Amino acid sequence: MAVQSWVDLLKSSKKTALIHDGKRKVHYLFRDGKEMAEEYDLKTDELIFRRWRSKNPLGAQGQWEVEVGEPLAAALASSDSDGIKENCSNPVFIRKDTTSTFQWRVRNLPYPKDVFSVTVEPSERCCIIRTSNKKYYKKFSIPDLDRSELPLHDSALSSTHANNTLIISYKKPKEILSLEQELLKELKKLKGSGEGDVDCKTQ
Template sequence: MAVQSWFDVLKSSKKTALIHDGKRKIHYLFTDGKEMSEEYDLKTDELLVRKWRQKGTFGVAGQWELEVGEPLGNPVASLDSDVIKENCSNPVFMRKDTKTSFQWRIRNLCFPKDVFSVSVEPSERCVVIKTSNKKYYKKFSIPDLDRSQLPLDGAALSFTHANNTLIVSYKKPSEVLAVEEELLGEVKKLKGTTGGDGDCKTQ
């Protein structure tokens, strides 16, 4: 699916909007039955949450799967790393984008920055985080690039480490920025209801 066709899929989906608690919440229903839910900060237009849900075998809605945003609680079960040190809890992996970059934060990584190595694996279409002490390893994809069939570029990748948190950034390609800007324009046109109850208005 190319960049434009992904935008066409978003544009043709059934969308509902809700303005609540300083956030613009958008629900997308696609023709294949998949659902996507996004939350934007009303003041900054920053994407706070994106999650997906699809129907199971018997048409029953499955669990929401978080793509962007902070997990609720401490999702220890989903982590692929052992406890690093006695005084450290398990690493917590989450994605929190900025306007110009995809960004991931991994908390509770109590190592100096020079221990970390972050690179792209173009053949596997993923980003790989490794440590020279072999205490942490993580491989993850960038769904936004997959949906738009854009290649991974190692030059777009950077990372920093502070307060036991590794922050990995990937500069958004111009094609993605253009789609995000168009999509934001679309969702702002939706006449969303305000408040927590009642039905959302549908486009």
């Protein structure tokens, strides 16, 4: 799917918007029955989370899958103290974008910075995190680039390590930046419905 066909798909989807508590929440329903839910910070326009849900072969709703933002398990665990919790010392991999980069954080990695290497594998359309001490390995894709059929470039990738957290950034290509700006203009035109703090003005 090229950039324009992804834009067209987004525009043709049924969208509902809610503005509440300083956030713009948008729900998309696509023609094939798939759903996408996004939440943006009203002040910065940064994407807080993106989740997907599709129907299973029997037509029932599947589980929400997180593409951007905190894992659902973490959110559920914090609201259900009696639930089974993950070992809090295990590495936690989450995506948390900025307006100019795709960004991932891997928490609970208490190794020196020089242990880590992060590379792009263009043929597999993914990035790979490796550690020289063989303690951590992770392969992950960038769905935004896949949907728009854009190539991955090693030069766009950078990483840093601090406070036991590995932070990986991938500079958004200009095609993605313009797509996001175009989409944001569309979203700001949507008439939100909420609890008294709705702002329907186009900024």
